[in-house]
Amino acid sequence: IFHCQLILKHPLFQTRYQISTVMVRLTYVESVKLLMYLKVYFGKLGCVTGAEFNHEDRQGCMQGTRVLLLAELWGWSMDLSAPHIFWLSGIAGTGKTTVLETLCRMLDKEGLLGGSFFCSRKSKDRATLRNIFPSLAQAMARTSPGFRGELMKVLQHRGCADPLGMNLADQYKLLILEPAKATFEQYTASTVLAIDALDECDDPVATEKLLNVILTSKPVEYLKIIVTSRPEPPIRCAFQSKHHSGLRLHEIEDHIVEADITMYLTHRLMEIPQLRNEYAHTPWPPQEVTILTKRAGGLFIYVSTICAYIGNYKGSPIERLKKLCSLTTPPTLAVAGIDNIYTFILSEAFSNIDPDEKACIQACLSLLVSATQPLQVIGYARLLNTSPQLVRAALQSLHSVIHVPEKDADGEIIPYHASFPDYLITESRAGSHEWFIKLHSAHSSSADQCFAIMEMELHFGIGGATKIYKNSKGAGTTVHIPSYLAYVCTAWAHHVLGSLLNEGHSRRIESFLLEKFLYWLEVLSVEGNVHTAGVLLNTLSQVCLNNVLVMQY
Structure with missing residues (x-):
């Protein structure tokens, strides 16, 4: 009996909701044989440390936050008529892992969590796709006696001698679907499997295959799967036109x-004794909380990082809080967490590509940080002297940090958070990487492209008038100026001023003013920006004089 009790305490015999009390008289030898039998078969599924929820000090959502989001996810979990798979996507730093950790705890408390797998690029085992289904199967075997028995039948079959080496389709069918189908017929509530950070696995092609396997297989009633990831190209492609529920955190x-x-x-800063004492006689929360909330731009990784920075024992929390709120650019230590994310994303984007593809990404990022306003895809194409297709291809791996509209005319290319351009141009943060951008060089390149476009496209009558009128309204003709041309006509001086002014720019300015000045004014007139011409030229002339550059008008 003693030996049997030891065996029943083995993880594979444990369920949180049904602890076996069966007492069977076994000899010592029989007990050892049974335990070895279990280890041999279930050992085939491997063991991935830290992959399940409630491990590695992962934090859940603070009580009272993310309430509506968690309610929506819970509703999907309970709704048997909803699609069997849910994709929770979000840009870097929006808190996907924290949300899923919280949902897993909620589901586990109610006995509805079948298993979880938190992928991580920091662990080889947790970045290997072929470990996901075996680990989830092993987790369900622990929580469901019925599933455990059906899975044992599969593992005993000679065709399942190496489950970790199977292709993904066979893994899902044999280790998940077949045991679940035989077990869940008697269920009345959902069982949810959770896969977090799927984009952190090491094989993007296999990632798409894994999702296609789940999405195209006939679902088992009561079995539901939630996946979180950044909106990376292979994952977007897998979910496209497939039946699923979904939510984008950044929207x-x-x-x-x-x-x-x-x-x-408010809660995290109140936990810091020095701040609590400093603001003891003033209303809480202080105005600094509002400032930091606005700067966070919706990124939870940003606020969690700066809270850790403020509360670090090596510095003064009071001074660090004031510094963060007063400086335009935060100290490097205060944004270390989000910098790690940016570094990883860009490392992935710059790996395994041709030199010309790498140059195109660098050019797009250069324009992103130097542009005076967001530009459409066609604007990037014209300013970089390339095609919209190549611009989209260059930014394809950066969708988790940059918004790229689905159609060329649907909107502008915009970074999701201001910290991304700051990261790219700050030497202490990105200076050692190939994607580091010297801002003056970016402005110089943009200025050259502005001049090239204006020299080519500005001409007599560009505003639609065929003779001189008192103002543009008198011409009686409505003319559409392409957005990229309107941009270069207002931004060229800004780019020149942002660069290290040189003789090349001086000559181009002189040539432009001699040959294209009136046509330029015509475009500004159509756009209603003539008043800016004087300001731009006056500022530019002052800078040129200060740089001892002679301009002739």
């Missing part, structure tokens, strides 16, 4: 996210 209304971030900051 949740700003005021909802800001309210959660404010609550998080």
Whole structure:
């Protein structure tokens, strides 16, 4: 009996909701044989340390935050008529892992969590796709006696001698679907499997295959799967036109996210004794919380990093809080967490590509940080002297940090958070990497392209008039100026001023003013920006004089 009790305490015989009390008289030899039998078969599934929820000090959502989001995910979990797979996507730093950790705890508390696998690029085992289905199967074997028995039948079959080496389709069918189908017929509630950070696995092609296997296989009733990831190309491609539920974290209304971030900051900063004493006689939260909430731009990784920076024992929390709120660019230590994310994303984007593809990414990033306003895809194409298709290809791996509209005319290319351009141009943060951008060089390149476009496209009558009128309205003709041309006509001086002014620019300015000046004014007139011409030229002339560059008008 003693030996049997030891065996029943083995993880594979443990369920949180049904602890076996069966007592069977076994000899010592029989007990050892049974335990070895279990180890041999279930040992085939491997063991991935730290992959399940409630491990590695992963934090859940602070109580009172993400309430509506968690309610929506819970509703999907309970709704048997909803699609069997849910994709929770979000740009870097929006808190996907924290949300899923919280959901797993909620599901586990109610006995509805089948298993979880938190992928991580920091662990080889947790970045290997072929470990996901075996680990989830092993987790369900622990929580469901019925599933455990059916899985044992599969593992005993000679065709399942090496489950870790199977292709993904066979893994899913034999280790998950077949045991679940035989078990869940008697269920009345959902069982949820959770896969976090799928984009952190080491094989993008296999990642797409794994999702296709799940999405195209006939679902088992009561079995549901939630996946979180950044919106990387292979994952977007897999979910495209497939039946699933989904939510994009970065598209949740700003005021909802800001309210959660404010609550998080208020609580975390109140936990720091020095700050609590400093603001003991003033209303809490202080105005600094509002400032930091706005700067967070919806990124929870940003606020969690700066809270760790403020509360670090090596510095003064009071001074660090004031410094963060007063400086335009935060100290490097305060954004170390988000910098690690940016470094990883860019490392992936710059790996295994041709030199010309790498140059195109660098050119797009250079324009991103130097542009005076967001530009459409066609604007990038014209300013970089390339095609919209190549611009999209260059930015394809950066969708988790840069918004790229699905159609060329649907909107502008915009970084999701201001910290990304700051990272690219700050030497202390990105200076050692190939994607580091010297801002004056970026402006110089943009200025050259502005001049090239204006020299080529500005001509007499560009505003639609065929003779002189008192103003543009008198011409009676409505002319559409392409957005990229309108941009270069207002931004060229800004780019020149942002560069290290040289003789080459001086000559181009002189040539432009002699040959294209009136046509340039015509475009500004159509755009209603003539008043800016004088300001631009006056500022430019002052800078040129200060640099001892002679301009002739």
